[in-house]
Amino acid sequence: MHSLIFLNIVCEGVIVIYLKNVVNILFEVLYFLILVRLLFSFLPVNPYNIPLLEKTLRFIYQVTEPFLAPFRRLIPHLRMGGGAYLDFSPILALLILGILRRLLLRIL
Secondary structure: OHHHHHHHHHHHHHHHHHHHHHHHHHHHHHHHHHHHHHHHHHOOOOHHHOHHHHHHHHHHHHHHHHHHHHHHHHOOOEEOHHHOEEOOHHHHHHHHHHHHHHHHHHHO
């Protein structure tokens, strides 16, 4: 009987560790994709000339846009000269993503 209880506790512990690892990986992937998107926004690259790059960036935009869109509504773009602008929403999104990650991992 005691070994069965011990086995149950160990299995629950393994499941929690596995779940924490999965959550951590998902947050890391989203964090990385937002960073890649942010970096590419500063580069003068035309992705339409390179099909693989175009598909990759389209995938990154599709994955990150649902998370970034609410932050864009909160923070207006900062207008620069020559029609350019700075978008600070990814920076705020990365900060919030880090906070959410820590909170969720503590709950688990």
